[in-house]
Amino acid sequence: MRAKRLAALAFVVLVIAALAVLPLFVKKDNIINLASLALLYVALASSWNILGGYAGQTNLGHAAFFGLGTLLTRFLWLGGWPLWAALLVGAVVPVILALIIGAPAFRLKGAYFAIGTLALAQVLNVTVANRWPMITSLPARYLATYRLMPRYYLFLAVAVLTVGVAYFLVKSRLGLGLMAVREEEDAAESLGVSGLRHKLLAFGVSAFLAGLAGGAFAFYHVGYYPQFPFSPAWTFDAVMATYIGGTGTIVGPIIGAVFYVIVKELLALKVVEAHLIIFGILFILVVLFLPGGLLEVWSKIRSALGGRAKSRKAALPAG
Amino acid sequence: MLAPIAQNLAFGILVGGLYGIAAVGLSLVFGVTRFLNVSHGELLMLGGYAGFWLYTLYHVDPFVGLPIVVLLMVVLGVILYKLLFAGMVKYPEETKVKNTLLVGFGLGLVLQNVALRLWTADDRGITTTYSSQVISLVGVRFPLVRVASFVIALVVLFALHQFLQRTYTGKAIRATVQDWEAATLMAIDVQKVYLLAFVLGTALAGMAGALVSVGYSIQPNMGLEWTLITLIVMVLGGLGSIMGTFVAGIILGVAQSLTSFWLGGAYRDIVALVLFLLVLILRPQGLFGAKEG
């Protein structure tokens, strides 16, 4: 058991190290851009998964938190604030929004939360489009010093932080509480686990990390419409990547996000926008027939080959 | 000052009728099956294109073509139900809501992008020989096609109301909304009732879409906005009440058109959402789960 743990730890360190030295060997900008995008998606999907996968609350407004992080970080950073402070504000404000909307929405069962977050994201989407209709471009003095490397490392840091936070949250007592609330809220309440407090905490952490990812995006992107990060497409991408990889697991969203970005890139060369049709169908199939996502496929293959059925249960979400 | 307000009021009421008929479809599906189909707006969009192409390719008058659109949507509804939703009947309510939400969301994305590829992102609308005709009443203009659409919506909802109140099948639907287990013990085949409700909901969405393509315009990305509008109207109107939902649709239509009059068109899309968030925060209890009686 301990040897296995050490091997896993070594593997994680190796992956992070490989990603860290990647820019030293790969000089092509488009590869670094693609890797940055993949890391951004890992962060988005993993942060969505904290609430959507582990706590079982389907947040259809993740773009609101991502967008808010982008908006604030961009304005503050371009306004002369140091980047770290702009990133911090861009991550904290979404948490406040999450707590305001979460407190009433979580008191209700069923679909309210999903619809409420979807509506919230659309309110922000439309408002931002009305208020800031012009494209936001980096001014000349920022462009003169623009380098891709720092952006890549920021994405890497955010992705590692997000996955790390998700991991430690899930391994902690809080994580157990979250899953108990997801499975059987009434029973969890009777054991003294507060459903509302756990869900709010998960929502807050999820919003913080989404806002941070948004901040990294604001630092990265040269020119975009301020509305763009609020587009529901960001939510859809995060949800689909999470489910396709395997919801309610640590590895699932990572696999899903990388798979999503790569396939999207491959398809984009041939047929623009076709990837949404393909992922939409794949997503429906996963929800209907394969609730464990790609991870479940993998463990099925493994148990079919070597009879190591043990890992299968761990990969299956029970939501 | 008064005249433009009256004019906006009239426009609001007319569009509100379409909100009503679309939302009744969603409400019927949710009330009976507890399926939250968030691709309702995309189904509406498909109905709109069906009407548009019938007119453009085969010169079928949009109002004459309405039954054809409904028929097409019925077929689509049966296919979608059998393919995607039938398997979820057995789940407990919470799981049912969540899984249908996710499936609907994937379906909406697929339909939207298929429509985008097939028919481009252009705004489309049907312009007939009588499209520009206007009925003027004390200085307020009522475009003929919009009035006709409103009347059709009203008639269809009245017929649906009579169907639910008077026929055996209608009563079986209402019984299933209240307590599906007890309904089963009345020898009601609940699976069939579910299918019927889903198909009716799809047909109503399609009909609303076809009417939108006559008096207004359609495009592949309209789905999400309409899904949200119908969800909001459903919540405001309360489950199980057709006329309540219709009235809620009109209220929303009026609120939107007065907002765009006073604050500018850019804000009309937000009214509905803000209204919904307010309801969510201030009066969350009951509205969604409200049952008949």
Place this chain on the structure above:
Amino acid sequence: MLEVERIDAGYKDLQALWGVSLRVEEGELVALVGPNGAGKTTTLKVVSGLVKPTAGNVLLDGRSLLKEPPHRIVEMGISQVLEGGRVFTGLTVMENLELGAFGMKARKAKDQNLKRVFSLFPRLEERKRQRAGTLSGGERQMLAIGRALMSNPRILLLDEPSFGLAPLLVEQIFRMITEINKQGVTVLLVEQNVRAALELTQRAYVIENGRIVGEGSGEALLSFESVRRAYLA
């Protein structure tokens, strides 16, 4: 007529019934008694098809019911009244009764059955245009039984018809049940009110922890030592 053979059944991971067997002959009034959570309701739901057993069989006149969906079982002549009656509160009394006769055969005999129900429960006729939600607890129970009779059942399954009712009403409901039985409807009655149920019935089963632990005539069970100690003390 009705045979339940070595049924195992449960919900999710929780097994509620262990090899439950019982039989009801044509025209009988049989009670199934036992404490809360013993498996009484589950047994009825297995018969009506709402719960599918994991083992065993349910036979009506020698024909297995296991493959039949609940709405078909109603049409075959088994009608269940759920615990608490579960009337459709948003519909009128009349609409509730009409729905009881939803099956094709029952629909044809609707008027005749309606007369019978109204003669048994005149109160329902007085209130036929009211919403069921406005009825009192006793009236709801009457409506639920009346609604079940509208399908013209051969066997009536009653789940705790006395639950939550005042003693006077309980007596009245039980008298009606006897009357219905005399009219030729076979009755399987589940009750927590053990003494009343045993006094009423010809035969009874005692169920505990999902297992049948006793069977006999009502009188015999009333004098049965363990039953006395457990339920009648």
